[in-house]
Amino acid sequence: MEILKTNNITMQFGGLTAVKDFNLTLNKGEIVALIGPNGAGKTTAFNMITGVYKPTKGKVFYKGNDITQLPPHQITKSGIARTFQNIRLFKDLSVLDNVLIANHLHIKSNVFEALLRLPKYKNEDRKMINKSLELLEIVGLSDEKNEKSSSLPYGKQRRLEIARALATNPELLLLDEPAAGMNPKETEDLTRFIKTIRDDFKLTIFMIEHHMQVVMGISERIYVFDYGITIAHGSPKEIQNNQRVIEAYLGVEDNA
The missing domain is CATH 3.40.50.300 (P-loop containing nucleotide triphosphate hydrolases)
Structure with a gap:
């Protein structure tokens, strides 16, 4: 196909x-x-x-x-997701936050629901965190989830970029x-x-x-x-x- x-x-x-x-x-x-x-x-x-x-x-x-x-x-x-020749991570954010940001592409809650942290948003937020943690486990970065992305060795930064791409489904x-x-x-x-x-x-x-x-x-x-x-x-x-x-x-x- x-x-x-x-x-x-x-x-x-x-x-x-x-x-x-x-x-x-x-x-x-x-x-x-x-x-x-x-x-x-x-x-x-x-x-x-x-x-x-x-x-x-x-x-x-x-x-x-x-x-x-x-x-x-x-x-x-x-x-369609992609990675880049020159790694484009949010270097001052944690490994987990880099993946979470990509998850927000498919969020259905509006700004009002997010600001007030209404149940719909809290439920989506919890699912995004769980999904991000699962992706980090798959790419072998779960132990580094709280580290700054810029502190990772080069090979692991590549894996993080792929995890972030995968987070967009x-x-x-x-x-x-x-x-x-x-x-x-x-x-x-x-x-x-x-x-x-x-x-x-x-x-x-x-x-x-x-x-x-x-x-x-x-x-x-x-x-x-x-x-x-x-x-x-x-x-x-x-x-x-x-x-x-x-x-x-x-x-x-x-x-x-």
Whole structure:
């Protein structure tokens, strides 16, 4: 079942075309990767899907609905969550509070009920706290729930960002370089963790990643960008043996 589709989405900044005619299809339950050299336009593609940028051309469809012009918070509310290449936590807030904030996206109580702490709000608040604690347990951060997020090691900050994304109840999760800055052991743990949350939360996952160990280990399909253009798409084995992909990553000599 198709969950996300893009039709020729293009992003231009002045005279620069960052992404050109990107056609993507994600099927429910898949783990799909987007790879390419630095500056290839991968994060720009993420930003168009999540509403940070409005495509210069083309359309984005989520579960058959056109979301191209929706603002980011409405796209998140519809079921698409993301993490960022540069971790964006509330650094002065506790680990628990970072997850609680994301839970508020789906709160039904109004401001009046919240200010007076009426029963409806208190009941929702209790459920949000319990859900947040459960998520922290799942990502292995329950012991650090009262610590400032900025005090966590880098790998745990990545896990906290994923927990915060999961708190929005997504069906589609976009991960922007989740293994960036991790050591080999953390990278191995993350690979298993991504598979686990895909299965446990019944997610579809679309990720940008430079660690080929992660990409080849869990991706069912891979898209490859170079200078904003899709130069290849296929299974991990097909991508590994694609000469154009090899040239984009390693380069070729002029007389090759």
